[in-house]
Amino acid sequence: MHRTNTPQPRALGDHTWRDQAACNSTPHHRVDPELFFPEPDEVDRIREAKALCAQCPVRRVCLDAxxxxxxxxxxxxxxxxxxxxxxxxxxxxxxxxxxxxxxxxGRDLHLTKAERRAVVRAAYQSELPTSRLAWLLKITEEHAEKLYRRTRREIRNRAVEQQKKADKTSTSQPHALTKPKAKLPVRGDLRTAA
Structure with a gap:
C-alpha cells in the first residue's frame, strides 16, 4: 500500500502544528521571526524565508491556517x-x-462554503440523523433539518431538470426503428435537358 506524506488538516483551534514548523526558533536553531515579514523589495530576505519554508514539514498546514x-x-x-x-x-x-x-x-475542521455543502449532501445521502449532522457542523438540529430540506430540494430539482433534458433529447431525435421518409422532388427541382 502506497502512503502519501500529506499532513492531516488541522482541527479548529489547533496550533500544535507550529511546534513542527521550520520557522520555530529553538536554542539550537535560531530563526529571526522578522525574516518572514520583509518589505516587497527585500528580495534576499524573501528568498531566505522561502528556502526555510521549502524545508518545512507543515508548510501546507501553515498556508491553510x-x-x-x-x-x-x-x-x-x-x-x-x-x-x-x-x-x-x-x-x-x-x-x-x-x-x-x-x-x-468526526474531526473538527475549518470548512469552506463548498466543503460544508458537500458534508451536508454526503450526510443526507448516507442518511445520517440530523443530530449527527448538527454535531459534525456545530449547528443546531433545527439548522441541520433546514440544510437537509434544502439538499433534498436541490437533489429533486436536479433530477427533474435531467429528466426534462432527457425527454427533450428523445423527442428531438427520430426513433431508430422508424425510417425517415424520402423527400420526393417537386417539379421545380427537376431540370430539363436543353
Missing amino acids: ALENGDGAGIRGGMTEEERELLHKKLEHRLDYGRVNEVLA
Whole structure:
C-alpha cells in the first residue's frame, strides 16, 4: 500500500502544528521571526524565508491556517502576501474531499462554503440523523433539518431538470426503428435537358 506524506488538516483551534514548523526558533536553531515579514523589495530576505519554508514539514498546514484566518501579512506557507492574494479570494470555493471525509469521520475542521455543502449532501445521502449532522457542523438540529430540506430540494430539482433534458433529447431525435421518409422532388427541382 502506497502512503502519501500529506499532513492531516488541522482541527479548529489547533496550533500544535507550529511546534513542527521550520520557522520555530529553538536554542539550537535560531530563526529571526522578522525574516518572514520583509518589505516587497527585500528580495534576499524573501528568498531566505522561502528556502526555510521549502524545508518545512507543515508548510501546507501553515498556508491553510493563513488562508482560513484571513492572515494577509508576511510569508506564510512558502508564499508572499501577493502570492496568497488570489488564494484568499478563491478560498470559499475550495472543495477538498479529504477535508470533507475528515469531518464526516468526526474531526473538527475549518470548512469552506463548498466543503460544508458537500458534508451536508454526503450526510443526507448516507442518511445520517440530523443530530449527527448538527454535531459534525456545530449547528443546531433545527439548522441541520433546514440544510437537509434544502439538499433534498436541490437533489429533486436536479433530477427533474435531467429528466426534462432527457425527454427533450428523445423527442428531438427520430426513433431508430422508424425510417425517415424520402423527400420526393417537386417539379421545380427537376431540370430539363436543353
